[in-house]
Amino acid sequence: MPKVGMEPIRKEALVRATIVEIGRTGSLDVTVSQIAKRAGMSSALAHHYFGSKEQIFLAAMRHILSLYGAEVRGALVMADGPRDRLRAILRASFAALNFRREVISAWLNFYVLAQTVPEAKRLLRIYQNRLHANLVHDLRKLIGVRAEEVAQGLAAMIDGVYIREALKDSAPDGIAATAMALDYLTLQLETRA
Amino acid sequence: MPKVGMEPIRKEALVRATIVEIGRTGSLDVTVSQIAKRAGMSSALAHHYFGSKEQIFLAAMRHILSLYGAEVRGALVMADGPRDRLRAILRASFAALNFRREVISAWLNFYVLAQTVPEAKRLLRIYQNRLHANLVHDLRKLIGVRAEEVAQGLAAMIDGVYIREALKDSAPDGIAATAMALDYLTLQLETRA
Amino acid sequence: MPKVGMEPIRKEALVRATIVEIGRTGSLDVTVSQIAKRAGMSSALAHHYFGSKEQIFLAAMRHILSLYGAEVRGALVMADGPRDRLRAILRASFAALNFRREVISAWLNFYVLAQTVPEAKRLLRIYQNRLHANLVHDLRKLIGVRAEEVAQGLAAMIDGVYIREALKDSAPDGIAATAMALDYLTLQLETRA
Amino acid sequence: MPKVGMEPIRKEALVRATIVEIGRTGSLDVTVSQIAKRAGMSSALAHHYFGSKEQIFLAAMRHILSLYGAEVRGALVMADGPRDRLRAILRASFAALNFRREVISAWLNFYVLAQTVPEAKRLLRIYQNRLHANLVHDLRKLIGVRAEEVAQGLAAMIDGVYIREALKDSAPDGIAATAMALDYLTLQLETRA
DNA sequence: AATGAATGAGGATTCATTCAT
């Protein structure tokens, strides 16, 4: 019997390495060799498991999106009531696991990837739709018809904070980011409710 | 007779072509040949004028940033009072000239470029600082110490709207974008003033 | 219980698969993995049994040559007299078993292989020599000294018909091919005898 | 003004080098680098002029086919009457320019290429059709309805002689080859006319 | 000023082959 069961291990290592490398260089101009090397294997093996560089990138995207999704779901479990749930979503968006240098850089680059690769666009849209649905779901109970536009505003603010973070030299500050989004939310609820 | 004074003409053609090509492909993976071809000249000439691909990109950035700067300055000239000036800045941000498909795509990609190329980062920071200074200048008169954070929020929202636009299939909607930012501003002024 | 006696079974499966794959792609650019997959095993096992890709190809050649040899011998058994024997050889050359798409393509490619691999050249020469000997053996009885050149002509015609078949879209027509060769033979015998 | 007019020179050098390399290795497993090196340039330049390896091969085919065509046309110019013309075609087929080691090897490999590359198949078919048309044209005047099958036989013999030449160690013998084909022709004409 | 010519460096991908289990 052969050595077996390496596939998931290798794939995960490659996905992590991809995110690290994209974060490190700040761009998608990362070679498969670099990724493979950081993941501790040959580039040939990386191709063996993923078939192409594009698939590696997409797997990395899925990983990041699922991390984010898990964070949000986890936060919602413990939230009580629409107001609390909305706060939970915003907090999760800037939680330490997602709001890291490399992950932020990866997000930015995935937006670029989505311009070229349809599957990347699809994945990013799923994220956007899910976030929007979550926000609207709770906002509706609080501000009715204005839920839609406020959800758009919140989403824009979240993405905007992310992209601006990519320019800063200092470490990402999730607390401040959360505060800013919460402030916008509070304002809307107080005034329009 | 040698052609004289071609330099600025050639350079501008290349800058325009660069923005178009980045917008078309949605990435910085644009070859100098593509750019040069679209600008109606050989790639050798492009190098002759700019020295390197990086310089071409930077010139394109400067162009876009100066377009934006001009739009804002133009809007401010006709504005009267801090409230009106703030509105003018937001309107200028989503004015038809800046809020075009290609330009939006270029912005997104310049954020990526800034991760790698120091000069690109510097240029983008100048834009951010100027915007921030403009916003704070007028906000301070209206909401005092809270000016800083509201300026951050507005800037994040502007960038967020831009980046999200890159994912949409429909044409950019400057009116809706402006409305969203104005709404945020109004809310802040009404509540915190 | 260890599986015993698998070797000949595996080897034959690989040989058949090799011919099929060469026929399918029409070239020697066939990967060991493709061959192994079609033969229902891993490429590692293919190497285990044959040692190298080259050996797999050579085994396939031997197989095809022995198929041809068997066909000819079978035909000769039932032939009576030199004239009849010559006709039998020609008929066997275009018999259904040999004159199939894949086998024809394999022949063509084995001629190419023989340019590079000495053993392949040796095998092909054995085929040529045997055919020549067979033809001359009987021709001598009929046309004496002219046997040599007529044997050359017949052999060339056979190979020519094969190679030209590789270009056709329609299925190989053994009947027509046989008729053409027989016609040449008859002509020689009638005129020169 | 730039250095100019190199394209045809480079292209021809590459075509020649391709034929030499295919002849030398006896297969299509020739790298673009090998070809380019022999042609005295970088592989990048080879790609610049031809776009792809496949196009280089096709150009080499066209070259060989046009050489052959020219040889035949040249021979026909001086031929008088159908019998003479047929002899001229056969002689041209084995004339020194075509019946060289490398060219023979190239022919063999082009038959292989035609299995995979449609354009190669098309080119080879053009050659076959032209040869067939030429032969039939003159045969018809001499043997009427039997022209078709005799043309097939002659064509098969020509190709067969070529392919068998690829196996020999000694230098190609155009005289003997021509004699063999002429003999077949003569026989047909004498008997069936 | 302008460009065709030319290349070095690099990158994605493939594949025969080996190895550990």
Added chain:
DNA sequence: GATGAATGAATCCTCATTCAT
């Protein structure tokens, strides 16, 4: 016997950049 794991070595192709004219 059998195979998943793993890689080194190629190979095609691209591209920024330089140069001669």
